[in-house]
Amino acid sequence: MNLEFGGFIMQGAPLTDEIAISLSQLIDDSQATNRRDPSHSDLDFIVQKAELWIVDPKNEGRNVGKAKRLRAVLYWALENDIKKGEKLVKSVISIVKASGGFRKDSINYTGQEQIENLMQAFKSTGYGLTLNGEIQPVILDNLSEKEMSEALHNYIRRAKQGVEDAALVAGTGKDLMEAVAAHVILKKMGSYPSQANFPTLLGQAFMMVGVATSYYKKDSSNPEPATHRFEKSLYELACSINKLRNKERTGHGRPFLSNLSQEESISAIESIGVVAEYLLNKLELNIKTT
Template identity: 50%
Template sequence: MALPINDTIIAAVSQLIDDSKSNGQYRDPTHSDIDFYVNQAGLAAFDPKGQGQTVGKAKRLRAILHEALEKSLPGGPTLIASILSKVKACGGFRESSPNFVGSEAIANAQAAFDAEGYALSADGSIGPKVLDSLRGAELTAALRAYAERARKGSQDAALLAGTSKDLLEATAAHALMTINGNYPTGANFQSLLGMAFVAVGLAVPEMPEQPGESPIKAMERGMFASAIGVNRLRNKQGTGHGRPFLSTLTEDEAKAAIEIMGCVASYVLAKLAAHRR
């Protein structure tokens, strides 16, 4: 599972390993622990400690993760996951532990991940929100978070954890539920997406061009056609590794498909928000 990474998450996760003392003792994880996880993530080249600087644990981790974010390195999410696991293992989320990180630090981390569609529990467990259990504004926010990640090419955002739907299907169903109070569960993808497009006021290819219509309608028809094309690339059987698309696709093709999903989902959600105002 690839965890999200952004400036807010970096700040919140770094806060979990700050250099506060408890009874004169520094909390785990130690600098040595961080050495191990940084090397494991392949980010040693960006470690201030390795460059001869003397920095605290939080500042050190922030510097490494910011470099990973800036350079879009896969080691960034890997390091975040490792640090969270270590903090959990050494009692950082347990109030009775000398390594307890504090309620405020935990709340900040929970809020940071929540905004990206992930749930960090009080005991330190983390995973994507189960979208089938969300409704209304909470589901809208979670879908927006996944759409934004998909626009950046994140594969796990394209095939949503905790639901059989992919991002576009979940977005279409949510739009129809919000506007009509229900959606046809037996409809195929093209019909479901078409109904959602029409419900939020978007053009579909079946709607002939009208004299003097806005050029944006041509773009909307193109977005719909692209979404249908992306759906045909779906790996309906799954690979067991969360890959949302056929294994015959190149990385560039899969990335483009994911970004299209994110773009279309974001547009539908924006129009849904405008429709509700």
Template identity: 50%
Template sequence: MALPITDHIVAAVSKMVDDSQVEGYREPSHSDIEFYVSRAGLTDADPKAQGQTVGKAKRVRAILSWAIDNDQTAGGKLVESLIAKVRASGGFRDSSANFIGADVIARAVEAFDSEGYILSSDGALRPKNLESLMGRELTVALRDYARRAQKGSEDAALLSGTSKDLLEATAAHVIRTKYGSYPQQANFPALLGQAFIALEMATPEDPPSSTESPYRVMERGMYQSAVGVNRLRNKEGSGHGRPWVASLGVVEAEAAIELAGVIAGYMLDKLDNR
């Protein structure tokens, strides 16, 4: 799914790399920008390659503005690379010397939201509608949700742009990857069971053996835990409002979120290794 670029996004990303209004140096460097510009195939649009001396913000704005009219795909790749660099450099952490500022982040969040993307407060960028993704792109998106869930992020409990929760979406993705389609009307325990079988993971239907590997015992526990987490989900709506049943306490909700992340992450790792 190609990342769209607009004037709004160009302005937001340009501010993310700008360090002209702060004391000292802040990553990314001009050298970093040059590397990502070259990798995106946009060197010809780079003012620096034309002998001009410009600041980072003006440089990035010029390149991306050219890409809007001439090569949206390359421009989208550059935007993703720059955001990833800013994130890796601590740009989204307020304790970092490279912090880009709450106002800059808020403007970027708004810009991407208007184009159907979610930019989280920690710099993760993902499409709102995960159902438009398939294959490797969906694996990457689900893995990002799994990591956030493992850290207790409640917005990872129900996926944006889909009625599925993280575990259900992961199970469906596994089955579709393995067999080309998945049973959309299947209940969650059946869907999860099929995904576990496709990944050669143990389920409660597999008789325990005294000689089996301990990880098989762990996988049975994962299945039962995943079913329990799914039953705790608020089935009304699709992620708007509290995603858990009203009787669930904060401690239980945090455990459910983190469990979902661990199990989904394990399933995606198994999928990658098959």
């Protein structure tokens, strides 16, 4: 089952280093008096379903505990196949919830500390985990400056890896590029023009961190920096991708118009990640040097 938020479909649940550690602790029953579900056979099923069985220590004949086993698979996915890893994260949370792992009165209760650790790990991804195991979008405006930056970087990382739901920022009406542009303007000006069209909003964000756009007029007395052509191309790329955005978010949650192929959509998402990362990095460098 996919997670859906008002037409926005999340194919998996975010995966980071912190989530990999916290999620592994959630199923660790090595210190418990009695064995808790999910069992090793439960893990067999969901690891195979996520197509990660080939890197599972159990498949390699190693006798390891559930926590160490899951952590090994998630770390491999984090480095090599984030989509499969995110699918596994969602499956683990679902099976822990179905087993009663989030209920204090259940024999399979995982423990308040373990749940709170995982909740904290999710917070910096732009998603939240409730005490009863529900994954929900976080309102980015409610995050601290550090958490906001971490959330946007996490979206960017996932977009660069072609994760489809990363193109739209859950809990907002913005796509990732628009969210980053708004964040830049808000940081520099204290507010941003919510009614501005995308090219204007992005152009203002570029300008505020010293990045060139198509509207840049070079000083005829000085040669144009070599980076300007690159930056102008990034601006045009972002604007062209924005035109492909599926504003109504129909077509089974896909972020782009339905006449785009899957391969074209993934390329567009990866490109969004490249432009967004460049702009966000420029903002952070700008803040450090002022």
